[in-house]
Each structure stands twice: as C-alpha cells, then as structure tokens.
Amino acid sequence: MSSDAPLLEVRNLKKHYPITEGVLKRQVGNVRAVDGISFAVERGETVGLVGESGCGKSTAATSLLRLEEPTDGEVLFEGRDITEYDKKELKRFRREAQMIFQDPTSSFDPRMSVGESVAEPLTVHGMRDRERRRRIVKDLLERVGLSADDIDRYPHEFSGGQKQRIGLARALVLNPKLIVADEPVSALDVSIQAEILSLMKDVQTEFGLGMLFISHDLSVVREICDRVAVMYLGEIVEFAATDELFENPQHPYTRALLSSIPQPDPTKRGSAVELSGDVPSPSNPPSGCRFHTRCPEVIPPEGYDFEQKTWRSVMDLRVRLGRDGVNAEAVREFVASESGQEPESVPADRVRAEIRREFDIPEELSDPRAEEVLSTALRHLANDEQAEGRELLAEEFETVCESSAPELRRTPAGHVASCHLVSEAESNAVSTPSTGD
Numbered sequence: 001m002s003s004d005a006p007l008l009e010v011r012n013l014k015k016h017y018p019i020t021e022g023v024l025k026r027q028v029g030n031v032r033a034v035d036g037i038s039f040a041v042e043r044g045e046t047v048g049l050v051g052e053s054g055c056g057k058s059t060a061a062t063s064l065l066r067l068e069e070p071t072d073g074e075v076l077f078e079g080r081d082i083t084e085y086d087k088k089e090l091k092r093f094r095r096e097a098q099m100i101f102q103d104p105t106s107s108f109d110p111r112m113s114v115g116e117s118v119a120e121p122l123t124v125h126g127m128r129d130r131e132r133r134r135r136i137v138k139d140l141l142e143r144v145g146l147s148a149d150d151i152d153r154y155p156h157e158f159s160g161g162q163k164q165r166i167g168l169a170r171a172l173v174l175n176p177k178l179i180v181a182d183e184p185v186s187a188l189d190v191s192i193q194a195e196i197l198s199l200m201k202d203v204q205t206e207f208g209l210g211m212l213f214i215s216h217d218l219s220v221v222r223e224i225c226d227r228v229a230v231m232y233l234g235e236i237v238e239f240a241a242t243d244e245l246f247e248n249p250q251h252p253y254t255r256a257l258l259s260s261i262p263q264p265d266p267t268k269r270g271s272a273v274e275l276s277g278d279v280p281s282p283s284n285p286p287s288g289c290r291f292h293t294r295c296p297e298v299i300p301p302e303g304y305d306f307e308q309k310t311w312r313s314v315m316d317l318r319v320r321l322g323r324d325g326v327n328a329e330a331v332r333e334f335v336a337s338e339s340g341q342e343p344e345s346v347p348a349d350r351v352r353a354e355i356r357r358e359f360d361i362p363e364e365l366s367d368p369r370a371e372e373v374l375s376t377a378l379r380h381l382a383n384d385e386q387a388e389g390r391e392l393l394a395e396e397f398e399t400v401c402e403s404s405a406p407e408l409r410r411t412p413a414g415h416v417a418s419c420h421l422v423s424e425a426e427s428n429a430v431s432t433p434s435t436g437d
C-alpha cells in the first residue's frame, strides 16, 4: 500500500452486460453500460459523477465497489487493485468503502429498529458486545442530527430526510474511508435536500472521508463536490474542479446540462440548450464522439458552409435515417390529410417540403452546393429510396464527430474534456484523466 496513492483510483473501468437471445441464451451483443472510465478520489475529497439517466453512473458505482464484477479495468484502493483482493481483503474493503442509496425507505428492514439497522454492519463484522454497539449507534445518531433516544424507534416513524440521516449513520458506523453516495438526495424535497447535503459535507470533513457523489442534478453536485466528472453513454467526457466546470465548461454536453439548471436570478437566465432526441442505447453507441447524434455544436462537414443550427437539423435527419428511417408514405398521407387530398395526388415536392419542415430545415440552404446534395437526397427519400438518400448524405455530409472518437485532452482551460472542438484548440492528449484538474 502506498500512502501517496489516491484513496481510490479507477483506471479504464468497463462493465458490459451480455444481451442474450433464445432458450440457449446465445449472446448477441453487449450493453456497454460503463465503457472505459478513469478518475481518482483523494482522501477528504468529494468527486461528483453526473450525467443523464442511463449514462452508467450507478453501474460505475457498483462495479468499482465490486458489488458486481467489472468486465475490465483496474480499481485501486489505497494503491492496491481491488479486483485482485482475496476474501479477507474484500471483507476489509467492504468495511472501508460504504454505499448510500437513493431511496432511504427501501434501504431499511421495516421490522428492525433504527438501532438494529445501524448496528447491523457492526454485528456482521464481529462486534459482539451489545452495549458497545448501542453506545456507538447513539453517538452516531446524534452526529447526524437525530436523538440518541431514536435508537429504539422504527423506520416508518421517520420522514424521508430523517431516514437518509439514519442511512448516513449506518454508512459511517464502520468508520469507512470512502463513501459512494448514489443520488442520496434525489428522492427528497428540495428544502430537505439542502439540509442533508450540508450534513454530508460536515460529516465528510469531520471524518476525513473520500466521497464519490453520484447525481443527475448539477446544482446538487455544485453544493458538495470538489471536482466533477461528467458522464455520457458510459464514458467520462469532462473532468474538472467544480468551479472551473461551472464557469468554463469545455464540452458541449456539459454546457447543455448546465444550461438546463433552473436559474432563480432572471438577469442571469440564459436560454436552455435543447438536446435533440434521447440518450442512444449503450448496446449500440454512436460511432466517433458518442454525443454527436445530439450535440448542438456538432462540427459541420468540410467543404460546405452551414449555419450551426441548420447543420444540427440536417444531422437530426441523418440520425433518423440511420435509426428508424423516414417513412415517405406516412409523410404523404399526413400531407394529404392536412390538405384534404388523396395521398396519390400529393406531389413529391410537398413530401420533400414536409420532411424539411419536420426537421426544421430551411426551404433552401444558403450554400448552393449543400442545397444540391440535400435536395437530391430528399428526392430519394420522397421516392422511397431510403438507402440512396441515407448514403448520399452520409458520404457528402460526413462530420469528424462521427468518424473519429475524440480523446480526453487537457483543454486551454486546464482541465480535461473529450471533444473535437477542444482538441482543435490544443493537441495535448492526456493518457489518464485521473488527476482531473
């Protein structure tokens, strides 16, 4: 064990779930829930892991605690790889690294008193002296803002916020070095959230804990984290000191997440960046930069002059063609029903115009060469020649964002992010982002 080593260091961690088919459970693919993430948590530090639902945060937490076996990568705890721990070492690790879950209600056995629940880990780890267990629990209940007299009460007698306090007491009872908190305040009222966050901060300082704090909510993360890793579709796309991330976000995904935080001060309100579509499936992530199918700043193809918003709209059409396709017949029927015509008598140019309208593409692109490509592709689509239209657009309008995956790079702002816009500014790839800022 090295005392210089970070408390926790995650290197290229992957967790893939097999997708199986049929009675023989033949494996037909993988859900790449976590797909090569690296970061570190120092002693006494809180690192946030943020991203939309489904981007792999919870899987990262359970894999790095070895609650489920990682597919690949290393997790070093005080310099030693936990994936190589034997039974005894794993038991010690289970004491030193604790997890707090989102739903305080389901994390307690309703038949056990608070004292029994909080003391359970002590019992499991061999503390036989009942009186000593009760003393420890009473002390902890007071430290988390409850009363020592609460020890013999039952979970249903407490509010959500109080239950999360009890959850915290239980996580602390074995004197851990690391806490992994998965959305610990998301189920609570906003007014209670602030209290619990402040308690977690106090406890963390008092106990000198390292903490991995998982949340989809950037405003919560801002309250408590020293550094923040932003996750998208199984990957970390930006990692920075919290202030730095909020003041100088480098990745378009981070910027989009930040713009959607409600801003109480009207003078500071910007317009929320709208992301197109849903998070794609991690079983078949997009090529290149995984965010390119939704990125508002996706780089236009070389040789054409696009206005950014229009380019995004054209990309939305391309994404749709790649996934579900565009059903020209349905468009024709829609136009017919709107105009009171028979579908057969709807002219092809109306179908093309409707496709443009649906994707918010202008009637005519300002670059005549780009317009020529697009109108040819739309002609194919209106004639039900999907593949031709899709391929023409893919060939002519290829963006670097889909053809090549950006590496995590140190940005001019000093932290790391993976975006072609950033790598153009500075070509300084970092091999491991674990030092973050």
Ligand SMILES: Nc1ncnc2c1ncn2[C@@H]1O[C@H](COP(=O)(O)OP(=O)(O)OP(=O)(O)O)[C@@H](O)[C@H]1O
Pocket: 017, 031, 032, 033, 051, 052, 053, 054, 055, 056, 057, 058, 059, 060, 216, 282
């Ligand atoms: N046991 C499993 N088998 C197959 N796929 C899984 C399994 N667990 C999670 N996934 C998938 O892995 C991806 C990541 O899920 P995960 O729960 O880690 O995301 P998350 O960011 O924590 O989201 P949320 O906040 O909604 O929990 C999702 O697409 C999810 O459906």
